[in-house]
Amino acid sequence: AQKVTQAQTEISVVEKEDVTLDCVYETRDTTYYLFWYKQPPSGELVFLIRRNSFDEQNEISGRYSWNFQKSTSSFNFTITASQVVDSAVYFCALSEAGTGFQKLVFGTGTRLLVSP
Amino acid sequence: DAGVIQSPRHEVTEMGQEVTLRCKPISGHDYLFWYRQTMMRGLELLIYFNNNVPIDDSGMPEDRFSAKMPNASFSTLKIQPSEPRDSAVYFCASSQTGTGSQPQHFGDGTRLSIL
Numbered sequence: 001a002q003k004v005t006q007a008q009t010e011i012s013v014v015e016k017e018d019v020t021l022d023c024v025y026e027t028r029d030t031t032y033y034l035f036w037y038k039q040p041p042s043g044e045l046v047f048l049i050r051r052n053s054f055d056e057q058n059e060i061s062g063r064y065s066w067n068f069q070k071s072t073s074s075f076n077f078t079i080t081a082s083q084v085v086d087s088a089v090y091f092c093a094l095s096e097a098g099t100g101f102q103k104l105v106f107g108t109g110t111r112l113l114v115s116p
Numbered sequence: 117d118a119g120v121i122q123s124p125r126h127e128v129t130e131m132g133q134e135v136t137l138r139c140k141p142i143s144g145h146d147y148l149f150w151y152r153q154t155m156m157r158g159l160e161l162l163i164y165f166n167n168n169v170p171i172d173d174s175g176m177p178e179d180r181f182s183a184k185m186p187n188a189s190f191s192t193l194k195i196q197p198s199e200p201r202d203s204a205v206y207f208c209a210s211s212q213t214g215t216g217s218q219p220q221h222f223g224d225g226t227r228l229s230i231l
Binding site: 031033035037042043044045046047050052091095101102103104105106107108109 | 158
């Protein structure tokens with residue numbers, strides 16, 4: 001069965017600090033996809049990134065970077081030089097071949113609070 | 117481009133009333149998903165459609181919940197009769213067919229309160 005664990009419930013940092021959000025997943029499939037979504041205080045869910053299980057290259061997009069390590073079943077998300085606008089709940093999610101890739105299983109989310 | 121559009125944004129109603137939530141997916145997307153978000157259970161997939169056909173409704177909590185997709189641009193989630201424990205934020209999302217798992221794009225959600 002697929003499962004996503006985000007052990008950090010809440011993280012507080014001061015602006016300009018770097019912060020890493022952890023995501024550990026479980027799946028029996030060899031083919032799967034991992035996602036990160038952001039939910040700002042306004043409530044909508046915003047797609048950030050998708051990664052498939054065959055692509056372990058790390059990715060950087062501006063201040064955001066993602067570290068995918070199959071050996072530890074982790075897909076961690078780092079924000080460099082955090083800003084107040086980064087304050088949100090961040091969700092990691094998994095979909096796998098066994099469910100036709102359509103069923104997203106979400107972690108419980110990590111609330112990030114960036115203070116000025 | 118217009119995103120996923122949900123209505124209403126907020127709904128407050130009394131226990132026992134029928135509630136209908138509406139969703140317009142992104143044009144060209146052939147998958148539509150309904151999720152529920154609560155503090156206790158997080159984000160749960162309720163049901164999803166492909167080309168207007170329900171594919172998996174295993175997440176629908178009970179018979180009081182029903183969902184339809186009469187055409188490619190409209191879906192409803194209905195709760196009848198509603199109960200206080202149905203209070204939650206309900207999200208609709210859509211995605212398009214492609215290689216593997218395509219990103220799901222979410223609407224702004226409907227915040228439902230059952231008194």
